[in-house]
Amino acid sequence: MAAQKINEGLEHLAKAEKYLKTGFLKWKPDYDSAASEYGKAAVAFKNARQFEQAKDACLREAVAHENNRALFHAAKAYEQAGMMLKEMQKLPEAVQLIEKASMMYLENGTPDTAAMALERAGKLIENVDPEKAVQLYQQTANVFENEERLRQAVELLGKASRLLVRGRRFDEAALSIQKEKNIYKEIENYPTCYKKTIAQVLVHLHRSDYVAAERCVRESYSIPGFNGSEDCAALEQLLEGYDQQDQDQVSEVCNSPLFKYMDNDYAKLGLSLVVPGGGIKKKAAAPPQVKPEGTTATAVEEDEDEYAGGLC
Numbered sequence: 295m296a297a298q299k300i301n302e303g304l305e306h307l308a309k310a311e312k313y314l315k316t317g318f319l320k321w322k323p324d325y326d327s328a329a330s331e332y333g334k335a336a337v338a339f340k341n342a343r344q345f346e347q348a349k350d351a352c353l354r355e356a357v358a359h360e361n362n363r364a365l366f367h368a369a370k371a372y373e374q375a376g377m378m379l380k381e382m383q384k385l386p387e388a389v390q391l392i393e394k395a396s397m398m399y400l401e402n403g404t405p406d407t408a409a410m411a412l413e414r415a416g417k418l419i420e421n422v423d424p425e426k427a428v429q430l431y432q433q434t435a436n437v438f439e440n441e442e443r444l445r446q447a448v449e450l451l452g453k454a455s456r457l458l459v460r461g462r463r464f465d466e467a468a469l470s471i472q473k474e475k476n477i478y479k480e481i482e483n484y485p486t487c488y489k490k491t492i493a494q495v496l497v498h499l500h501r502s503d504y505v506a507a508e509r510c511v512r513e514s515y516s517i518p519g520f521n522g523s524e525d526c527a528a529l530e531q532l533l534e535g536y537d538q539q540d541q542d543q544v545s546e547v548c549n550s551p552l553f554k555y556m557d558n559d560y561a562k563l564g565l566s567l568v569v570p571g572g573g574i575k576k577k578a579a580a581p582p583q584v585k586p587e588g589t590t591a592t593a594v595e596e597d598e599d600e601y602a603g604g605l606c
Contacts, residue, residue: 296342303338303347306331310354329358329367336374349378366407369398373411385422389415389430400437409437413450424461428454432470439477448477455493459559464501468494479517487517488525489556495529496563499536502570508533528552539571 310331313324332355339348356371376391392415399408416430431454438447451474458467475490491514498507511529514520528547535543547553548564555561 296344299338299342300344300347303335303342303344303351306335306338307351310335310358314358323361325358325362326364329355329362329364329371332358333371336371336378340378345378345381349375349382352378365398365402366404369395369402369407369411372398376415380418385419386426389419389426392418393430396433405437405441409434409441409446412437416453420457424457428457428466431457444477444481448474448481451477456557456559459493459497459563462500464497468497468501468506471497484518484520487514488520488523491517491520492525492529492553492556493560493563495532496560496567499567500563504533504536507536524552536567536569539569541569544569 310328313328313331316323332351336348336351336355339345339351352371352375356368356375359365359368359371372391373395376388376395379385379388379391392411396408396411396415399405399411412430412434416427416434419430420427431450435447435450435454438444438450451470455467455470455474458464458470471490471494475487475494478484478486478490491510494510495507498504498510511526511533514526520526528550532544532547535541535547544567548567553561553564556564
């Protein structure tokens with residue numbers, strides 16, 4: 295079966311080469327027919343699990359479509375070549391080709407297809423190169439945002455934020471979550487804004503930036519319904535415990551269902567949050583000693599010295 299498919303692929307390649315040849319009566323290569331034959335060859339090689347040959351056929355198909363100024367079909371062929379590289383576990387190279395395809399989709403005026411290609415590339419590389427995946431998800435979000443498809447844009451930003459938190463890139467995560475929050479506010483999804491405020495506060499506290507965490511909560515009072523929400527009450531309790539270096543209070547808040555059932559990456563931030571000073575509560579300042587009326591400082595000191603060595 296495999297040998298039959300390989301022979302079939304080779305026959306299509308030979309036909310494609312004939313379509314590209316020029317002569318006395320044929321001045322211009324037939325790029326359209328050649329591209330079709332290269333595409334058929336790629337399918338045959340793929341079915342024979344000859345992914346290297348399938349990838350090469352896809353690349354030749356893409357070039358033929360480019361020469362024929364068929365950008366959309368060229369992009370599809372580059373994307374298919376990328377998927378062949380994925381089968382060969384060559385993920386960085388696969389992502390490069392899919393990115394190239396997405397740029398061609400944009401040039402062709404099909405941004406939705408470009409965004410879907412970028413998201414697919416992000417999923418491919420996420421476990422191998424999270425930093426690259428973040429970049430791809432942010433690019434995808436930008437494409438959707440430019441098309442005013444805010445719900446799709448914010449979903450991709452959320453993926454980027456979680457990867458940044460997982461990689462402990464908290465400065466970038468704080469900015470990414472703020473952008474998410476702004477979009478949720480714009481589409482009037484206020485309950486999700488509350489959850490994003492919790493995520494922000496946890497990220498800022500892991501950055502040891504209590505002032506930024508407090509500012510997030512204070513700014514969120516302008517979001518309709520936040521002030522009377524359980525999210526607001528929990529955050530105020532969390533900040534109070536953190537400020538007072540009360541690890542028990544902080545742990546109690548972070549172990550509540552409100553925090554534990556967030557996205558896993560944020561729930562872990564809560565469970566691992568440690569207050570400064572090792573959880574030792576701040577001591578209240580001792581009240582000043584009131585000296586008996588008419589007693590001088592010297593007299594008090596002398597009185598203390600009298601018993602400095604004990605009663606005996």
